[in-house]
Amino acid sequence: MTRFDEVTDALALPRLVRLTDNLVAASFTLMKLVPARHILRTAAARGDIGPGTVVVETTSGTFGLALAMQTALMCRDLVLVSDPVVDAALRRRLVDLGARVEIVAEPDPVGGIQGARLRRLAEVREEYPDTFCPEQYSNPENPRSYAVVAEHLTRSLGQVDCVIGPVGSGGSMCGTVRALRESTPHTAAVGVDTHGSVLFGQPDRPRGLRGVGNSLVPANLDHAVFDEVHWCDAAAAYAATRALHRDHALFQGPTSGAAYLAARWWADRNPEAQCVVMLPDEGYRYQDTVFDDAWLSARELLEPMPAGPVDVDAPASAADGWNRFAWGRRTLADATEEDRVAVR
Structure with missing residues (x-):
């Protein structure tokens, strides 16, 4: 047994749970x-x-x-x-x-x-x-802190070929992937955002899915880290959250569901890759919402999990539902310039 001096030490690192032959969940009690x-x-x-x-x-x-x-x-x-x-x-x-x-x-x-x-x-x-002020959106210690997560993944799993996770401040995905790429430069990063978030070039508008996305682009978000970006709406994320619980007994929140939605699809199409999906927090705050069929039905959010994303050729083309864009480790300026060219 391991003894911890503080509860924050005991809860910081994720449990690693194998979901499929090539997909492992990094299941956090509280990732932040x-x-x-x-x-x-x-x-x-x-x-x-x-x-x-x-x-x-x-x-x-x-x-x-x-x-x-x-x-x-x-x-x-x-x-x-x-x-x-x-x-x-x-x-x-x-x-x-x-x-x-x-x-x-x-x-x-x-x-x-x-x-x-x-x-x-x-x-x-x-x-x-x-x-x-910790300034989670701009403090470089935010992404830097995730070096311990990367070390935990490498020590436990060996080579990690892809990390899929939700993006808000940019700290967890950028910090974990950058640390992994010090030894495995090929490691892919798949970011999961939601419609109405400006993080990856969509216009700002009200967001139905909370806990992911942002109305401002934080300094800690390094767009050049990402190979792909997926946008999903609340209904798709909630369905995936329930599927994660039903199929794997992992009781997580809806940002975890959004990440699982993209991760399961990506891992299925890359069977030779060792994939890790970041699941940020547990589902206890959502027992009366996401895990309540009556609550979902009243808001017309009780839908089946979609089979796959719709590919788009520009961030601004992403509509409601689940969309995917090949970001290609570009800066936001480069990606949005190609967006404008595509629109023209």
């Missing part, structure tokens, strides 16, 4: 613990977090939970700026861990709700004489 604990511990070691420092951040998801867990263990105050999509169960847990949660209700004309949250974050920092 990887960057949260690394960023806070690194900052404390550098002297950026002292006894009276207040940690502040903007998040509507599990990065906030990871910060709340680590700051509670470090005995530091935490202020989180979020928006109305943060679910009630998560908010209760954040408050119980000692966090102050600020809710921003109205989006900014430019930057949307994410821009409004960043503006409020700056205002909160003015309230305290000493603050530290």
Whole structure:
């Protein structure tokens, strides 16, 4: 048995579960613990977090939970700026861990709700004489923290030929794949996004699937890492989440379902490749939504899992449903320029 000094150490690395002959699930209890604990511990070691420092951040998801867990263990105050999509169960847990949660209700004309949250974050920092912001979207320690995940995969599985996972801040996919490519440059990266997210060149619009995608392009997202990008809508992601539970008894959230949707398809078509799918968090927050047939039916989201994606020749051509684009390790500027050429 392994003894851990803190619960965040015990929960940080994923369980590796073989789903098929060539597809392994990296199943996290809470993936955001990887960057949260690394960023806070690194900052404390550098002297950026002292006894009276207040940690502040903007998040509507599990990065906030990871910060709340680590700051509670470090005995530091935490202020989180979020928006109305943060679910009630998560908010209760954040408050119980000692966090102050600020809710921003109205989006900014430019930057949307994410821009409004960043503006409020700056205002909160003015309230305290000493603050530290982890800045998950731009802090290079975010992707750098995932070197331990890459080491865990290599030590346990040997060569990894492809990593498939959801993209939000860019940290997990970019950090894990870059670390793997130090020894296996051929390792493919398949990013999973959702419609209405600007991350890979789609126009910003309301997103039905939360926990993946963004209204702003974060600095930590290195587009040149990715070989393929898949976009899927909420119905497809929810169906895949339920299939992952039904077929493999893995009880994960809908971002995990979105990743599984693309991973199963990619692994089937590349039987000689050793594939890993990143499953970011567990499904307990979604028992009354994604795992409730009545809730899905009332929103016309109870649909079968689609058989495969529709290939598109440009990001802007991706429509509702499940789409796939051969990104080809290009920058966003290069990919969107080819997008404009294709439209012309």
